Amino acid sequence: MNSPEKAEMEQHLLSGCTRCLQEAAFCHQIGRVCHRIKAHPVPDSVTRLARAIFPVRSQPPTRGSRLPIELIYDSFLVPAPVGLRATWQVGWQGLYRSGDCSVDLRIEPELKSTRAAVIGQITNHVLPEAEMRNIPVSLRAGNQVIVETLSNRFGEFQMEYEQQARVKLCISLQGGSKHIQVPLKRFTSEKPEAFRRSSRRKRATEELR
Secondary structure: OOHHHHHHHHHHHHOOOHHHHHHHHHHHHHHHHHHHHHOOOOOHHHHHHHHHHOOOEOOOOOHHHEOOOEEEEEHHHOOOOOOOOOOOOOOEEEEEEEOOEEEEEEEEEOOOOOEEEEEEEEEEOOOOOOOOOOOEEEEEEOOEEEEEEEOOOOOEEEEEEEOOOOEEEEEEEHHHOEEEEEEEOOOOOOOOHHHHHHHHHHHHHHHHO
16 A cells, blocks of 8 residues: 555544444454464364365366376285185275385275275385475365375375265375376275175084084
8 A cells, every 4th residue: 555545544544434443443453363363373183174174176187297106016916825715804005106206005994984094105215315294185086175185294194085986096296296196996894795605604504513
């Protein structure tokens, strides 16, 4: 605001205009509150909760900004130990590599629920000492952001979400110019039907003996 306008407004307030005096006092009060709030940053946990309650819609990463990923480890593809006919995994763990980054993921479905938690860590396998703090990580279904968070200084993150079709884990690198996308499958905490049928047959056989 230039000096003539400021001087004119101050002169008007000195004239005793009740309405303008009230508005000026209100604006000064807002300014003081904002100044006090600035001195106390909002905790990351509160920010994550607010973003989870009010999901936002944003443009997905463009195809040209997506880095190719390579699956290094998949717990579902690990051969069963010798002599073990069947296994039942509640969670899933995988390791992906993309450029200089490695992404270690684990999905843990809640018991008797459609919700799950994804726990992960982003590391730089070329520069292991590089700090991976404040890397934006989100879960997306189409253009909708389901939940988002920031990694800690170790590159670790954790998010809880409602499982649904076509969910992708998105990691933004280099100020958002590069992205890593990992499609997440839906998992269930219930035992597979084949496992239940096998258990029922086993119990029936034991009862006949």
